[in-house]
Amino acid sequence: MIRITGVSHRIGSAAILHDIDLTLPRGKLIALIGPNGAGKSTLLRLVARLEPLQQGRIEVDGLDLAATPTERLALAMAVMGQQTHIASRLRVAELVGFGRWPHHRGRPGAADRAAVEAALEAFGLAPLRHRFLDEISGGQAQRAHLAMTFAQGTDWLLLDEPLNNLDMAHSRALMARLADLVRGSGRSVVTVVHEVNYAAAWADHVVAMKNGRVVAQGPAEAVLTEPVLSALYDTPVEVARHDDRPLVLHHHWHDQLGTPFPEAPDAARPTVH
Amino acid sequence: MTARPLVAGLVLALLVLASLGLGAARIGPDAAAGEGWTALVLMESRLPRTLAVLLTGAALAVAGVVIQSLVRNRFVGPDTAGTGESAALGLLAVTLLAPGAPIWVKMVVASLSAMAGTALFLQIVRRLPVREVMLVPIAGLVLSGIIGAVVTWVAWQADLLQFVGTWLMSGEFSGVIAGRYELLWVAGAAAGLAWFAADRFAILSLGDEVATGLGLSTRGVMRLGMVVVSVVSAMVVTTVGMIPFVGLVVPNIVARIMGDNLRASIPVVAAGGAGLLLACDLLGRIVRHPYEIPVGTILGVVGSGIFLWLLYRPPAHG
Ligand SMILES: Nc1ncnc2c1ncn2[C@@H]1O[C@H](COP(=O)(O)OP(=O)(O)OP(=O)(O)O)[C@@H](O)[C@H]1O
Numbered sequence: 404m405i406r407i408t409g410v411s412h413r414i415g416s417a418a419i420l421h422d423i424d425l426t427l428p429r430g431k432l433i434a435l436i437g438p439n440g441a442g443k444s445t446l447l448r449l450v451a452r453l454e455p456l457q458q459g460r461i462e463v464d465g466l467d468l469a470a471t472p473t474e475r476l477a478l479a480m481a482v483m484g485q486q487t488h489i490a491s492r493l494r495v496a497e498l499v500g501f502g503r504w505p506h507h508r509g510r511p512g513a514a515d516r517a518a519v520e521a522a523l524e525a526f527g528l529a530p531l532r533h534r535f536l537d538e539i540s541g542g543q544a545q546r547a548h549l550a551m552t553f554a555q556g557t558d559w560l561l562l563d564e565p566l567n568n569l570d571m572a573h574s575r576a577l578m579a580r581l582a583d584l585v586r587g588s589g590r591s592v593v594t595v596v597h598e599v600n601y602a603a604a605w606a607d608h609v610v611a612m613k614n615g616r617v618v619a620q621g622p623a624e625a626v627l628t629e630p631v632l633s634a635l636y637d638t639p640v641e642v643a644r645h646d647d648r649p650l651v652l653h654h655h656w657h658d659q660l661g662t663p664f665p666e667a668p669d670a671a672r673p674t675v676h
Numbered sequence: 677m678t679a680r681p682l683v684a685g686l687v688l689a690l691l692v693l694a695s696l697g698l699g700a701a702r703i704g705p706d707a708a709a710g711e712g713w714t715a716l717v718l719m720e721s722r723l724p725r726t727l728a729v730l731l732t733g734a735a736l737a738v739a740g741v742v743i744q745s746l747v748r749n750r751f752v753g754p755d756t757a758g759t760g761e762s763a764a765l766g767l768l769a770v771t772l773l774a775p776g777a778p779i780w781v782k783m784v785v786a787s788l789s790a791m792a793g794t795a796l797f798l799q800i801v802r803r804l805p806v807r808e809v810m811l812v813p814i815a816g817l818v819l820s821g822i823i824g825a826v827v828t829w830v831a832w833q834a835d836l837l838q839f840v841g842t843w844l845m846s847g848e849f850s851g852v853i854a855g856r857y858e859l860l861w862v863a864g865a866a867a868g869l870a871w872f873a874a875d876r877f878a879i880l881s882l883g884d885e886v887a888t889g890l891g892l893s894t895r896g897v898m899r900l901g902m903v904v905v906s907v908v909s910a911m912v913v914t915t916v917g918m919i920p921f922v923g924l925v926v927p928n929i930v931a932r933i934m935g936d937n938l939r940a941s942i943p944v945v946a947a948g949g950a951g952l953l954l955a956c957d958l959l960g961r962i963v964r965h966p967y968e969i970p971v972g973t974i975l976g977v978v979g980s981g982i983f984l985w986l987l988y989r990p991p992a993h994g
């Protein structure tokens with residue numbers, strides 16, 4: 404369980420987070436949603452101790468962030484930030500290998516090698532294992548970074564917009580893998596997602612943030628509703644059902660009042676060859 | 677692929693043999709080993725000189741890898757971070773204030789002073805906008821220039837200009853004899869320490885966030901890196917003077933070929949630095965034989981040539 408109590412955060416004179424109290428349950432796939440600038444990354448970075456805690460208290464499985472050595476925390480949680488560009492010229496397998504470093508600290512054993520292989524396999528990186536990071540595509544590099552986080556093998560996985568750069572198939576595969584990690588091996592995942600339907604389809608628990616506050620949280624069913632989402636994003640949203648889960652429709656042509664346009668302009672029609 | 681290390685090792689061995697054989701006094705395979713004069717030249721001059729060049733080249737190249745991973749910029753070297761000039765400043769200070777201090781005190785002061793200079797450089801780099809990669813080397817050059825000017829000014833005031841000249845001028849190995857180069861072993865040991873901590877430096881180059889996520893104490897690694905770079909610079913500058921470009925170009929070439937997995941690449945970097953410096957030293961001894969051109973001058977030409985080539989032939993994705 405991650406327990407966040409009374410956490411506020413300022414950057415300069417701007418208040419970014421306001422007195423947040425939040426408990427993230429173990430063994431669940433948790434989606435963190437909200438508009439740009441809501442404070443999702445800031446909160447995740449505080450939990451991941453990438454940002455010094457200014458006020459309040461955060462515990463990860465009983466470990467107080469402020470009092471636990473960083474190397475111990477690396478065995479409890481793995482993290483992938485929103486905009487980490489890795490400039491090092493490493494091979495894919497070498498990068499993923501560093502995910503095991505918290506465990507072996509320089510002397511990899513058989514278990515470490517197996518974990519690296521499994522992570523490479525899981526992200527379809529086996530054919531790219533000897534390629535340099537600066538010689539693969541953005542999405543492939545993103546997958547390599549994710550594989551490193553997976554290889555770390557921690558109970559908690561904190562991911563900030565992991566679907567960035569991923570195509571439809573790899574996005575789906577990633578969500579399925581995260582769900583599998585949660586349901587199959589009882590681990591816990593917190594992930595920021597912008598496409599709410601990924602939350603709708605896969606998340607067990609959804610936390611919605613806006614303006615530095617948590618505005619709603621609970622099971623996907625309870626949070627992903629028309630009133631909550633419309634208010635959260637200040638845009639009209641329609642929620643249908645599909646496969647017994649919410650399906651959020653928001654790409655339609657609506658006017659300001661939320662009534663659909665009678666007909667899309669010609670330019671918006673696809674040309675079919 | 678597999679033949680490469682073999683070829684490289686062979687080239688290095690040939691360079692060593694040439695260095696042992698070449699000099700004003702002729703010694704060669706025909707001069708029977710153990711003959712008094714030959715053995716004397718070999719043990720007192722040629723061997724120390726060759727060892728000094730190898731140690732210096734290896735240590736500087738490894739220090740280059742370390743400073744590049746500390747600032748995450750490939751365009752800096754231990755000679756463009758103000759480190760050598762800071763070492764000279766420390767040595768000058770101790771010479772003025774405590775002329776009778778034993779040599780080890782002087783070296784400790786020089787190293788500490790080099791560390792302060794490196795720390796200053798890192799502080800400046802932290803404040804630069806991340807995207808402006810070229811500001812980092814420029815900042816280093818400006819800092820080196822300022823500290824170098826301070827050293828020159830103080831030395832001039834104290835009438836010690838000739839004395840500091842040997843540190844700030846282009847380095848050379850012609851004065852190296854047994855008993856006058858042994859401090860370079862300390863530089864070699866510092867480079868060895870860097871290899872010991874290679875994974876940490878490699879993880880540090882992944883960025884502060886990734887490093888923290890992997891449980892690395894970034895401050896500790898930064899400090900260790902500063903110690904390595906400063907000790908290497910201090911020992912080299914005070915023993916043989918400024919040696920440019922080795923710490924800049926060798927890590928770049930090796931990274932292009934084998935990447936940044938430092939555990940594997942640091943030994944190659946060390947061998948490359950040793951080989952490059954030895955080749956340049958030999959060149960300096962041959963070109964105007966029996967006179968010598970300082971290796972620092974040779975490197976100024978060769979090194980800048982290699983560097984320009986590196987700049988204009990960027991790797992596939994820069
Ligand atoms: N370095 C900074 N200086 C000043 N304000 C900042 C800084 N970084 C973030 N902010 C502000 O903090 C707020 C929260 O930012 P944060 O990155 O946590 O948002 P987010 O919810 O992750 O947004 P996004 O969906 O765009 O990633 C924003 O209003 C942003 O403008």
Ligand SMILES: [Mg+2]
Pocket residue numbers: 443444445485563
């Ligand atoms: Mg964000």
